[in-house]
Amino acid sequence: MTHSPFINVDSFMAELKAKNQAEPEFHQAVHEVVLSLAEFLNENPKYQKAGILDRIVEAERVIMFRIPWLDDKGNMCVNRGFRIEMNSAIGPYKGGLRFHPTVNLGILKFLAFEQVFKNSLTTLPMGGGKGGSDFDPKGKTDNEVMRFCQSFMTELYRHIGPNTDVPAGDIGVGGREIGFLFGQYKRIANEFTGILTGKGINWGGSLIRPEATGYGNVYFAKEMLATKGDSFKGKTVLVSGSGNVAQYTVEKVIELEGKVVTLSDSSGYIYDPAGIDTEKLEWVMELKNIKRGRISEYAEKYGVKFIKGGRPWGEKGDIALPSATQNEIEEQDALTLVKNGCICVSEGANMPSTPDAIEVYIEKKILYGPGKAANAGGVAVSGLEMTQNSMRLGWTREEVDQRLQVIMKDIHSTCIQYGKKDNGFVNYMDGANIGGFVKVADAMISQGAV
Numbered sequence: 001m002t003h004s005p006f007i008n009v010d011s012f013m014a015e016l017k018a019k020n021q022a023e024p025e026f027h028q029a030v031h032e033v034v035l036s037l038a039e040f041l042n043e044n045p046k047y048q049k050a051g052i053l054d055r056i057v058e059a060e061r062v063i064m065f066r067i068p069w070l071d072d073k074g075n076m077c078v079n080r081g082f083r084i085e086m087n088s089a090i091g092p093y094k095g096g097l098r099f100h101p102t103v104n105l106g107i108l109k110f111l112a113f114e115q116v117f118k119n120s121l122t123t124l125p126m127g128g129g130k131g132g133s134d135f136d137p138k139g140k141t142d143n144e145v146m147r148f149c150q151s152f153m154t155e156l157y158r159h160i161g162p163n164t165d166v167p168a169g170d171i172g173v174g175g176r177e178i179g180f181l182f183g184q185y186k187r188i189a190n191e192f193t194g195i196l197t198g199k200g201i202n203w204g205g206s207l208i209r210p211e212a213t214g215y216g217n218v219y220f221a222k223e224m225l226a227t228k229g230d231s232f233k234g235k236t237v238l239v240s241g242s243g244n245v246a247q248y249t250v251e252k253v254i255e256l257e258g259k260v261v262t263l264s265d266s267s268g269y270i271y272d273p274a275g276i277d278t279e280k281l282e283w284v285m286e287l288k289n290i291k292r293g294r295i296s297e298y299a300e301k302y303g304v305k306f307i308k309g310g311r312p313w314g315e316k317g318d319i320a321l322p323s324a325t326q327n328e329i330e331e332q333d334a335l336t337l338v339k340n341g342c343i344c345v346s347e348g349a350n351m352p353s354t355p356d357a358i359e360v361y362i363e364k365k366i367l368y369g370p371g372k373a374a375n376a377g378g379v380a381v382s383g384l385e386m387t388q389n390s391m392r393l394g395w396t397r398e399e400v401d402q403r404l405q406v407i408m409k410d411i412h413s414t415c416i417q418y419g420k421k422d423n424g425f426v427n428y429m430d431g432a433n434i435g436g437f438v439k440v441a442d443a444m445i446s447q448g449a450v
């Protein structure tokens with residue numbers, strides 16, 4: 001690639017696409033960042049002179065491997081495993097593992113790329129990485145999931161370490177999977193170290209880690225609302241997903257006296273106009289985390305509507321907190337949200353809004369918290385889990401939650417610092433992209449040709 005001091009976004013993207021073919025999500029994530037950075041880079045030519053942009057879109061290392069495992073009937077199955085070690089300028093690679101049939105190289109590269117900026121925003125010393133497999137945990141028994149996790153770790157263990165690369169959970173990887181992965185690492189390496197986060201509380205985990213992404217997103221949205229003198233109190237909230245992030249989002253919204261009326265999974269969404277209260281949430285947690293059932297069962301249990309194959313964005317709500325997956329809000333959804341009076345979209349999921357949807361939020365000047373800022377609470381508490389592991393100490397719930405709140409406030413301030421426009425409008429997307437970039441880019445310059 002060229003090293004002109006001035007960036008031409010179109011030619012940069014054309015080259016990136018030619019080099020990384022058939023990876024549309026990776027192109028999308030990079031394009032958003034490059035658009036945010038263009039003016040900043042032109043004003044600060046040292047970054048282009050040092051080739052930072054060309055380097056930051058290139059993974060330091062990509063690992064791809066075979067995962068053979070036996071199902072309960074004794075059939076030989078094979079899946080593909082990945083770990084993208086994207087950037088270690090400010091700390092060991094850090095980021096989740098996703099087990100989902102849609103997983104491929106491009107999706108994990110987009111997630112690893114986002115993670116670099118997100119981790120930088122947390123203020124903690126963590127580089128960026130992501131990994132996973134196209135394994136589908138749905139319909140598998142606990143024993144099958146265990147054998148799969150053991151096979152996955154049998155290869156992954158040689159690439160990770162507490163000062164090298166520290167994976168965690170993401171879609172399809174929760175407490176159960178982290179347990180099986182950790183157990184296998186310990187057997188192979190013969191050492192008990194913090195090579196994963198999201199561990200169980202009795203074996204090196206941190207309090208608040210399961211809650212952290214959902215809580216953090218609500219804290220971030222709370223900060224955005226406060227800039228308008230507003231709050232969650234009395235607001236109707238649309239949440240998508242019904243997994244880890246969605247569940248603790250609902251818990252925190254209830255605490256702040258908002259009313260969540262939707263949840264979803266890949267089969268459709270439920271609409272509960274009375275609101276999901278603590279008791280119903282507990283039922284959802286049991287349904288999803290233990291029985292591993294479908295959200296449609298909520299509609300049967302509580303006599304509300306279930307919209308098969310639908311997403312919640314057509315319902316009336318003041319605040320939307322997408323917490324399922326990428327590209328789940330498209331332009332038309334965004335227009336409908338705004339038309340129905342939505343004043344704030346804050347992303348618990350990674351890249352849940354398409355570029356056209358984001359354009360709608362910005363044009364209509366609603367509060368928009370991009371995932372790499374708004375959902376950074378999860379990895380931030382992972383960082384705090386690493387700190388506790390290093391000290392061989394455990395902090396109380398209150399201590400971790402307090403630190404999480406401070407971190408989310410800091411991220412919000414960083415977004416304002418880098419995203420406030422001359423007319424006073426805060427573009428949180430630009431703020432997060434530039435704010436996340438600067439620390440990593442400066443570290444790369446200091447470290448030379450790495």
Ligand code: NDP
Nearest residue numbers: 170171172213241242243244245265266324325349350378
């Ligand atoms: P879970 O596996 O716990 O839950 C995922 C939820 O999203 C499920 O309800 C799932 O439905 C739904 N979902 C997944 N894929 C799709 C799809 N293709 N279409 C529609 N619905 C889908 O994952 P998490 O809650 O951990 O993750 C949710 C999002 O938050 C992801 O974008 C993840 O990257 C992001 N995130 C997670 C963090 C964490 O700490 N866990 C941290 C930061 C971001 P179903 O059960 O039917 O598959």
Ligand code: 2IT
Nearest residue numbers: 095096168169170379382
């Ligand atoms: O997308 C994310 O930030 C995560 N899945 C959490 C990563 C982590 O290392 O806790």
